[in-house]
Amino acid sequence: MRALFDVLLVGLLVWIAIGSVSQRKLFKSVVMFTAFGLFLSLAWVRLGSPDVALAEAAIGAGVTGALLLDAVGHMRSRVTPYPSPASAERRDADA
């Protein structure tokens, strides 16, 4: 039973992780990352490290989430489709 809970928690974490780096909407990405942080603290508790859990909740999810939200506020809210590979060639010329 406990093992099942652990497997579910880890699976959830993996799923949220994938989601947070592949969302086209940046805001959603950030929200998912914050959620990831919160579930991670749960995992720390399960692993018997309550102090790490506290730090994760406060810093990992809290501070980082706030920083990310602030940055998103400065940028376009959606990931735009990328231009043609021509720019990649110019990049090589630049390097």
Added chain:
Amino acid sequence: MSTYLIYAVGGALIFSIGTYALLAQRHIMHKVIGANIMGSGIFMVLIALGKRTPDGVTDPVPQAMVLTGIVVTVALTALGLSIAKRYYTLTGLDDLDQDPPACDGR
């Protein structure tokens, strides 16, 4: 299946997801989040392996390492985001692979 092994394997998976995002995603925010996820994966591996002591007592050293790691990662994230914001303001770009309009510089 013991607890630590579940988390260790999960940590390794999460690490790979983060690595993939850092290397393959082009949006700067996705890269930053990817790096953070990478870190979390490693922390999970660390803590999980720290649990694997013969007498079942939690080893404090990995916890200290993780706490340090969290703080350092936040610092890196803050720096990365401030660079990203500035870059976006200057060029309107959120992708490092695209050339900025003009490269000036002394």
Added chain:
Amino acid sequence: MSLGAQLPALLVLAPLAASALTFIAGRNVDRYVALGCAVVNTALAVALAARVLDVGAWRYEVGGWGAPLGIDLVADGPAALFVLLVAVVGLAVTVFATAYFHRDDPNAYGNGHFWTLWMFMWTSLNGLCLTGDAFNVYVCLELVGISAVGLAALKGDARALRAGARYLFANMLAAMTYLLGVALLYSATANLDMAMLRVVLAEGGPGESGAAVGIALMVAALVLKTALVPAHFWLPSAHSAAPTPVSAALSALVVKGTYFALLRIVLGMTPPGFVPGLNVLLGVLGAVAIIWGSIQALLQTRIKQFVAYSTVAQIGYLFIVFPLAGAGADVMSLALGGVLLHAATHGLAKSGLFMAAGSLMDRFGTDDLNRMRGAARTAPVLTMTVALAGVTMMGLPPSGGFGSKFQLATASISTGQWWWAVALGLGGLLAAAYMFRVLAIMLSGPADALAPADAAIRLEWLPLGLALAALFFVFAAPLVNELAAIGPLLASGAVTP
């Protein structure tokens, strides 16, 4: 405990305090705080080297805990040499920067954050050189990385920010990989102290394969941070987009700091052959770096890119020592002395070269190499600096580059691995090709127009001094060799306090 024994801690605390002070201090005084700290630090570094030569290596227990629980600083010969290198080049960079960053310029790069970041980088570099703890290396790596990225992006223009961001992501990747490696190593050995790890690893045991994977990851991370080919992609843009004093510091010191950590881990901590094929692979990559970096340098048309690619090539020489590991003590001390000599002499020459390159860029108002004709006539001191630094890059006598090449070649031939000597020779020729290509432009006429010298350029004697120091550095080889032989880097087992 005598004051001398506290030197490792002082070397970390002094620049840290200066970093805080420059942050607090106003625009008018921050540079003097930094300058004062640079002088103090240099004195401390000299004292450290003198004490190491005098009493041998020792360990300093931070907070008095002692390994494995606490963190130990290790003051041995190689560390003292690197700290000294950081101090000497750091002092030069600081002096150069006081002229380069105008006090009354409202846009003075990073609004004065230069000094804070620079002192912070000095702190973390000293820490990186002195630490004897595998996890502490991670912390120092990150701190070096943060300050280096901040400095590289200091100009705040699009090119610098982009280079800085790329540099940052390379740093993050490296740091995380390193951390994973440490995690595996710790789980296999329950130890983080490098000297103890050497003993533990040499005994072998059930966790051996996990530890080997961990070490391989740590090495991969450090290779990325040291910009060894093929992980060099971030270096040229980051080093060339930065303001001149920063370029000098990044190229001369930062890659050396990470290299030193690598040296500690591969030669000091890991028994030879513990990770199969690792040492040979590093040697091969080093040889490839020498060739590839040189060819790239030959193709560059922008002066700072050119200098940066020359760094990529020069880093390769430092990796020739690894495949020789396991040879007899005589050969190893020859080889280790060789790479330390190379690291030091390249640090001096490259910082001088970057300063000269930056000044040439300012004088000609362009970074296009082909528009610097006639510099030999119009800017003779800067040209001379480029030429003298070039002698070091080529490894010709009497530069320290010659000494290192000779020692490495002799060591390679002694172990029967003569092919490394061939790579060294080829690298020298390629270096000559890229240096003389640039010098030929500077010697050719008719001369291109030149701007009058401003404050920073009036410091053109400073880079010349650095290049001259590198030019005659082979005469410091006895001292370097002596330092290379002091301490646990090659000796097996821990050093007692």
Added chain:
Amino acid sequence: MMIWLPVLLPAIAALSTFLLGERRPRARNTLNLIAAAASVGTVVVLVIRAYGGEVAVGAIPMMSDLDLGVHSDLTGLLFSTVATVLWMITLVYAIGYMEHAADQARFFGFFALCIAAANGVALATDPVSLFVFYEILTLTTYPLVVHSGTPEALAAGRKYLLYALTGGTLLLLGNAWLYALAGPTPFTPGGALAGVETHTTALRAIFFLMAAGFGVKAAIMPLHGWLPGAMVAPAPVSSLLHAVAVVKAGVFGIIRLINELYGPALASSLGVAQVLAAFAAASIIVASVIALRQDDLKKRLAYSTVAQLSYITLGVALCSPLAAAGALAHLAHHAFMKITMFFTAGSLAETLHVKKLSEMGGVARRMPVTMGSFAVAAFALAGIPPLAGFASKWLLGSGSVEAGASWALIVYVAAGALAMGYMVPILLAAMRPGDHGAPEGVESDPRMLWPIVIVAAMSIVLGLTAGLPGSPVHWALTAVAPAFGGVTP
């Protein structure tokens, strides 16, 4: 300390020249001349002491058990004397020649540095120290070759570097291998490799690496490609560096390599000296034939240099005392003869803008003293008695016989005939009628004329005094004797 002066004095002159810049030409010239005179004085003192058996040694610790060392043995001093004496004479010539040229400080500075390096090569105590000075010589010559900054000069400079640095790399590898094999090996007359003779394969390989390294500067074919191109340098550079310091550093290296590192006995028993001799003999003949066909005066002289340098190499490679002494004596004699010719070529180019044989008509009438001096040097080079070239060639010839290599004697004789063949046409061309505007008998600037007369006179004096103690011939015989077991022939 005194032993370092031949290296330090020119270096100090160079440093002050760089610091003075273009501001005070007169002070710079005076300073250089004083330094040159002081160097000559130092070398003379060292020679007198060395003749009395007193060898000074100086060493600076460099690497583990390797020092940067210099010593005042007779062999080295002969080269050093030639270099410093000719430096002083060339300075006078150069001051006249460069009077209106640009970048004089750079020119005179690197010029002096070259001499410092050449003296270092001459006096070095071991192969690594020699290598150090040898590479410094390479580097300091480059700015002189490309002095004019024209595309042609830059191309010549590139070629020079390609050859010289590749040679240097081979030399470095040879040195590293030797050190790995035998540790430090200070030059010892008769050989310094006692105890490792059994590693024949390695020793052969090391020999060829080093010989190739020295062979580039000694312009042994096929390593000579840089030399004719490097003649784009200003005349004083061609004269001093390409007739004296640079190329002679190469052959001098070979002399040290055979006589004092391997020892003639080991070099010939390994079979390596014979290979070198074959290359040198081929170079003599081929270069002489090529010289016959050159219209450009400096190019013709350059190929003549290639041939004459191989005289020296062949002499050493024969591993006989007389031939080795002849080689060393020829090193000195050739310097005086060839510098006369390059000075002349420079005067013709600077004063009359004549660079080719086909343009030389009337030159002998216009500048009789200059061309007369040239004639003396040309006949000396061809080996006409009693001029200098004869004395050294006589030794080389008798050495060939002594070594039982009569083929070498044939090579020397044939080359002498060829030398007549490529020298006489120059004289004939000069005597053809032709017009050079100015009245007859007007020579070039006296600062360029007198050095020519002096060096030409030296060709006569050295030939006439060849039998006397202190002459290069006697000196060379004394210097090489220890390498062959101390028997003075």
